[in-house]
């Protein structure tokens with residue numbers, strides 16, 4: 001589904017991603033962990049071109065998205081992204097947050113989008129918040145709305161960048177539940193997280209990144225129980 | 241005995257050199273504001289001043305939005321892709337204009353527009369308002385750019401990551417939020433413009449100072465007309481400052497909803 005070949009990214013002289021090649025198959029739930037500043041977010045953001053790769057190619061669903069002639073908006077419509085700080089639109093109601101993109105991109109009419117929003121909100125238990133504004137919600141509620149907003153576009157892949165790290169601990173559970181449900185439905189997911197528990201529960205494969213490289217990868221079971229690379233071992237000993 | 245008769249009486253005393261100081265003051269005040277219904281001229285001047293300010297601000301906002309859009313669109317082009325050459329040229333022109341406008345005195349700009357470029361114009365008030373508007377555009381552009389840049393870049397990213405194009409993201413997400421952030425600065429710009437319209441009088445544009453100076457020339461007495469004009473500006477500025485404060489409190493309340 002996503003094919004990354006020789007991806008490098010520099011900010012000025014700072015080489016953040018160094019020749020990464022990786023394949024993500026349909027239905028996979030890839031969890032990316034690693035120390036802060038190791039390039040996890042940058043890697044994720046390259047996948048939907050929020051960052052422009054310095055070198056290398058990314059192919060999504062057979063389209064080379066790094067091709068300058070690629071229709072970036074069309075591609076992004078099929079890739080949902082959830083941010084650490086939610087990035088809900090504070091100037092709109094929750095309903096409009098969810099329906100704006102499907103309607104403007106002509107994926108749906110307003111009515112269909114409204115119905116979709118209602119159904120999605122019900123699913124995450126927030127249907128009574130449809131007419132509220134983002135500032136009236138708690139962090140956990142905001143993040144569930146952010147997930148729903150991305151889902152309204154019916155994406156083929158969902159990218160999560162530390163979706164729970166800005167949340168109070170008691171709110172993490174509800175967001176993780178939504179993500180687990182999504183995983184069980186077969187959504188292809190790429191999740192950057194610092195939460196080892198959710199990596200185990202949601203992931204079908206764990207990547208460990210350090211210094212712009214993918215140092216090690218394995219199934220969650222193997223990865224956490226028998227880490228091979230010394231860097232992985234020392235990282236896990238610090239966070240577990 | 242009514243005011244007009246008092247005036248006549250005291251004016252005669254004045255010409256004979258027999259008037260008390262407060263009688264003299266009254267005569268001067270009467271000449272500046274009341275004789276020949278001169279207060280109407282001040283009122284007319286205020287009206288024209290307000291209209292000229294509004295016209296200048298409207299021109300300033302339109303130009304400012306245009307320049308700000310061009311400059312942000314230019315700066316936000318995705319690196320690694322070929323740059324749009326038209327945008328590059330337009331952006332360079334904008335930059336030059338902004339530099340010239342911000343680097344020369346407004347008074348000189350008004351004089352050049354009125355006495356060189358539009359020397360044969362018949363409506364110098366409008367030429368003046370136009371100059372002020374163009375000048376203001378350069379400042380409004382910076383206000384708008386600041387407002388756009390002060391917004392969390394996550395908002396733009398969230399919009400684009402949903403597949404919305406640049407224009408829709410600006411229109412529905414970035415601009416409405418930036419607008420709220422820059423309203424106070426736009427209010428300040430309006431007040432600055434209100435005072436700066438006084439410069440229009442140097443090219444013969446008719447606004448408050450123009451009428452005040454006319455009256456000075458008629459009565460050979462500068463103090464009351466000019467101090468009067470100053471007081472009128474002060475009152476206008478105080479009214480608009482008060483309105484601006486009210487508006488800001490409104491906006492802050494709607495943030496907390």
Ligand SMILES: Nc1ncnc2c1ncn2[C@@H]1O[C@H](COP(=O)(O)OP(=O)(O)O)[C@@H](O)[C@H]1O
Nearest residue numbers: 011014016034035036037038039040041042043
């Ligand atoms: N927009 C940017 N401009 C310059 N440097 C950046 C930018 N984004 C990230 N970096 C740098 O890239 C490195 C990796 O950042 P990031 O991908 O956010 O790491 P992680 O998500 O693993 O903590 C860091 O050193 C960071 O300072």
Ligand SMILES: [Mg+2]
Nearest residue numbers: 040041042162
């Ligand atoms: Mg990060």
